[in-house]
Amino acid sequence: MSRKRTLLITLDAFETLFHPRKPIADLYAAAANHYRFPRGAPPLTPEKIHSAFKETFKAQSSILPNYGRDAALAGKYAGPKQWWSEVVVDTLARASGSREEVPPHLVNTLLNRFASSDSYALYPDVDEFLRWMTTVKVFEGGEFDKIVVGVVSNSDDRVPAILSSLGKRVGPWRAPQYATGKKPPRIRGFEPSSFYSRLAQNPPPSSTWLEPSGKGRVQVPVFEEPNDFDLVITSFQAGFEKPKREIFAAAKDAARAMLGPEYACGKWVCVHAGDDYVKDYCAARDAGWDAYFLDRDGQGEHRHVDRRKRIRSLTDLVSVYLKKYSGHPAPGELAELLRSSNRALS
Template identity: 40%
Template structure:
């Protein structure tokens, strides 16, 4: 006798500019740290760093795409820490017009430390209440047999640490593309993940998929496929209940603030994309599913549940 098919929901979020934002403008923090280390004979103004940071970030991204991942796998590059060291050094070298500028010891590490925690970032005000509501919805809604939540982010592995520092509970499931993420040099301490212990209802976010660990950045379909595969690993390892992975109908939703990377990337991968337009500036198409706050997301999920 055939078993009834199960329905499961996977809902993922972009991280930066979707769940959290810089606590203070980045040039202000860079200038403050540089001045505390007496980098220059005269105080550095934040305005001098605005363009310099953008230029450095763009150049590093072009020279070492996705934090230099391909070179890392060949043993030719050090990964995200080396990448961000390059951005930081180039920012101040550009701003001070000193190509051979040497930064004081500890300054790079201090900036990296700030942007790995609540020192550098803050949640948008509705994020914590939304995840409280979502956790309640997970346990009470009658439609889905399981709901899995996660992050899909074009970032390095600090995003998990940032989210925890900001008060969200984050599971330890990670990407599994090409090589275990624990073999890639990064910021997060390598841990042995026991997926059997990763519950769906005890975490705000069950998994984090970063482009650095997955192998491609959004909008490439690969990162969404990696997320879908990781969920199957989670369900297959769950010891408190049994799922027939060949007998599940999935609803997959991704929410983010970037039309091309988040909305278009998700829809091209066969997911439901939802564009988070906090500034209410997107006017290109009435066919795009848009929300202006996460407060409007749960009703959207409920409509997908009954469709």
């Protein structure tokens, strides 16, 4: 019996999947001025906030790295909520030069705004990439028995909520807490602790089959709306930040746990793509993964990267890996299968 083969594709989040709708300093300034902070003073400008935010973020990251994870594990800190609250307060205090207390409702407004589509938008190529991956996931045959798509991000645990608010289906799998013992720690973040469960929550495929017109008899299993992202690994939950290879190991461990022992001991091809040369491309490559440097505008500084490893769009990953799916049809046929699958599910 041949060993199961799995393709694991992970992507960076910020500036790879989504980006701020407006500059962060603009959003801070708008919120502060809406709540008339500070009182009796001229409106805060994005320029002042930009400078203050950079200083505050750097200092906070030095004092409490990885969103205060270690202090949160020790029960001495409230995790990323407190971390970001302090960043907001210190940024506005620096920018205004005021000793006036920053109103709690102003802080909460910014925390909530940066946890949803209110402040973030997807890049145009993301939806197309995910449509292709959905098609490849549900098509029977090809080089891989299973395909897992995930996110690996140096961030707190708001990433799943942001992706969900942007209309993406996000699975429950997160970083296995192997680095801190057998029992998963109850670290306080934005997500409820139930997300540490290792129970698979995705329904199995149905036995319905399709026959796309004009293509002969092609059997395609119809799934119950597969997740766009099967797993999300954040540095806060994993306990490691890129470029540490341990965060990539956490992603693979989560995928193995999701698929079960039949696949865990099989053959794996692991791929990562992101816009940061050091934290995405070099880090994944050094972890033994197949790494791709995302350079959407073609103006990246690292032009020495092999052109075969530099992509201009996430859909380039589809083109690269379709060539390795010996059992998959041509892209045009896959597009027809995708349309047929969507019609059956609607």
